Amino acid sequence: GQQVMQIPQYQHVQEGEDFTTYCNSSTTLSNIQWYKQRPGGHPVFLIQLVKSGEVKKQKRLTFQFGEAKKNSSLHITATQTTDVGTYFCAGGTGANNLFFGTGTRLTVIP
Amino acid sequence: NAGVTQTPKFRVLKTGQSMTLLCAQDMNHEYMYWYRQDPGMGLRLIHYSVGEGTTAKGEVPDGYNVSRLKKQNFLLGLESAAPSQTSVYFCASSIDRPGSGNTIYFGEGSWLTVV
Numbered sequence: 001g002q003q004v005m006q007i008p009q010y011q012h013v014q015e016g017e018d019f020t021t022y023c024n025s026s027t028t029l030s031n032i033q034w035y036k037q038r039p040g041g042h043p044v045f046l047i048q049l050v051k052s053g054e055v056k057k058q059k060r061l062t063f064q065f066g067e068a069k070k071n072s073s074l075h076i077t078a079t080q081t082t083d084v085g086t087y088f089c090a091g092g093t094g095a096n097n098l099f100f101g102t103g104t105r106l107t108v109i110p
Numbered sequence: 111n112a113g114v115t116q117t118p119k120f121r122v123l124k125t126g127q128s129m130t131l132l133c134a135q136d137m138n139h140e141y142m143y144w145y146r147q148d149p150g151m152g153l154r155l156i157h158y159s160v161g162e163g164t165t166a167k168g169e170v171p172d173g174y175n176v177s178r179l180k181k182q183n184f185l186l187g188l189e190s191a192a193p194s195q196t197s198v199y200f201c202a203s204s205i206d207r208p209g210s211g212n213t214i215y216f217g218e219g220s221w222l223t224v225v
Binding site for chain 2: 006009030031033035041042043044045048050088090092093094095096097098100101102103
């Protein structure tokens with residue numbers, strides 16, 4: 001069945017360091033979405049990528065969708081304490097639901 | 111505009127008890143979902159609905175039932191709670207098929223403990 005793997009599961013960084021999380025799908029995706037969940041909160045939509053090789057930026061966050069549309073990454077430049085939380089990728093295949101990755105929990109040490 | 115509202119937010123159940131989690135959305139969304147979130151497991155889909163009167167099984171449906179009698183409401187029932195159902199439950203909705211690029215909006219979560 002459809003699987004979306006995400007690594008790493010946890011990441012601790014010093015404030016100011018960069019952070020990257022990777023997402024890999026077992027099948028080709030039609031789109032990929034990224035969500036952020038703050039500690040004790042609920043997942044909130046960040047961005048969606050649709051095109052092969054697409055790159056999108058939101059301030060210090062850079063999102064990429066692989067050429068084969070089977071992988072994606074989220075890179076945060078110069079992390080801040082406000083970046084703390086769990087980042088989920090979610091792959092779409094045109095079906096009625098998204099396939100969520102297991103998430104990467106980011107801790108930022110001041 | 112409240113978005114997706116879940117009740118209750120916290121509940122402690124004894125093994126074997128039953129309960130219903132209520133979810134309401136005011137965005138006129140067709141699609142609604144129930145997920146559970148456990149440490150290290152990410153978000154796992156329990157059941158979903160693609161419109162009023164419809165329900166479908168997700169990845170982990172056993173031990174749960176759902177109903178979508180009204181478009182704005184999606185109920186999740188536990189008939190006989192088990193400790194393995196201790197989890198955080200999220201209701202979510204989407205205006206249309208999220209696999210085709212539509213965003214999912216989550217409620218704030220319901221923390222359920224079964225003792």
